[in-house]
Amino acid sequence: MEQALEGIKVLDLTRVLAGPYCTMILADMGAEVIKVEEPVKGDDSRHFGPYVNGESAYFMSINRNKKSMTLNLKHEEAKAQLFKLVAQVDVIVENFKPGTMEKLGLGYDVLKEINPRLIYAATSGFGHTGPYSKRPAYDGVVQAMGGIMSITGQKGGKPTRVGPSVGDIMAGMFTSIGILGALRYRDLHGVGQKVDVAMLDCQVAVLENAISRYFVTGISPEPEGNRHASIVPFEPFDTYDGEIMLAVGNDNIWKKFCEVIEKPEWVDHEHFKTNPLRSKNYNVLRPMIAETLKVKPTSQWQFIFDEHGIPNGPINNIEMVVTDPQVNHREMIVEIDHPVAERIKVPGVPVKMSLSQGAVWKAAPLLGADTASVLMEMNDLTEADVELLRQKGAI
Incomplete structure (x- = not known):
């Protein structure tokens, strides 16, 4: 079965959760996602437990269906290879603190000159504009600042962080939506554009009726426990x-x-x-x-x-969820083979499509597993060229 995003190439410079969640969505729908990681260390989340045979289950759950290559983005020869890749891909995604890509000489203004059809998607804590733009952020910070903690928890209790990292996950989802919108615009007009998504903006966007209640009453909503604020029972x-x-x-x-x-x-x-x-x-x-x-x-x-x-x-509880007959009938828990962790289970693809169904078909890659093949196939390097770049510390 042909997948919806088959033929779309994505250069994935993201790490941890918000960015990788976005590119996971694209990969699950058939995009070719090439994850670019720091040599030796790799994505920070490779070092988050729990582990299976030394491999991070956290990393494996959100980096399936992707390739991994290593590039030292501070090395000029590595950047030269990145520029060649940029000329051939449809999308580049990054979730660095704003200004980082510009310091590396890899900002949108530079990359769009190489590939005017490029969709450049940036996910960050506060976006690329505004007084907080340069501040770092993680999920807990934007949950706190975005208001969701203030309406979560038991009645009369303290503000409570939502269990899953919704600050990251919502930003990843909105970024994928932005990319799809930009691809459609490119289909119509032939040019790419920058997609700028802030984690804080996404938290505000999903506050649902909390904001409307505030504007109607002038009173900030507080935690209501497990009850709905406006529907009973x-x-x-x-x-x-x-x-x-x-x-x-x-x-x-x-x-x-x-x-x-x-x-x-x-x-x-x-x-x-x-x-x-x-x-x-x-x-x-x-x-x-x-x-x-x-x-x-x-x-x-x-x-x-x-x-x-x-x-x-x-x-x-989670055990009940993963063994639920409805969940399993919808293939929301799938097994895949990993070269080190062996047989692992991960969440499936929640979007069901009648003609172009996405799938989890490949386990998360080992660090740099595809460096040589990507450089040789896309940039026409030889094995000797790749080895020389490795010796120079570029990859």
Whole structure:
């Protein structure tokens, strides 16, 4: 099956998470991604645990489907090879602190002269403009500054960092979207452009109704625990033997919910019949629902709610997620063979396409595994040329 981005070549200068997550998305959809790493050390995330036979599981999870070559970007001969590669690729992605590429003589203004069709994508903490532009950032910093921590956690508790590194991951996702948009623009107009994505901007973009609530009320939202700020009931409840997540997203579902829990009198109750009323009277309604749901085990409630189309689910731990039949039917856990770590499992591709399905077809590369082949195939070097560059410290 042909993949959606087959034929697109990407030069990947990124490291750690935001940039590699972006290029992973592109690689999963068929782009040829050539990861450029620092000689000897490689991507920082190669040194993040846990390890399998000495290989970082962290690195392997987000660098599948890629090639790896090493270039010392401070070495003039390595830069000369990079320039040759830039002339042949469609996209270059980097997530250095703004100004770093310019100091190396590799900024967008230089590279677009070599390849006017080049899409130059840059992911950074605060973007390439603005008063914070030159500041370094990691996920925790932008989660804190972007407001998401202030609305996460138990009611009355301290601001809490979201478990996954959403500051990095959201930036990686938005960068991939920007690249796809720029490729489409190039299809229409024949020229590339710079895509500038800030982790902080992405956090602001995903605050959902927190910003609208602030502008409407003038009050900054605070953590609400597991409840939804404006939909009721929309949170976990204790059952006879555990917990169940319930999401009564509209008044029609509310009617069905009341019927199946044998509380028909709540359907048209003057305090509960609409979502605004349920939100207003949350402190009265919540304990009433809680008392009702305690009488049956979680599995029984799941069966009842599923039969009547009421959104619900168990609160799964990671072991439960990776063994879930729906998750596995959708191929969201896949096995691949790694030359050192051997058989490993990684998340699959979440975007399902009827004619050009992406796939995880290759394990993450060993450091510099493709240096010689890339330089020989794309830059017409010989084995002797490659060895000389290695001896000079350029690769």
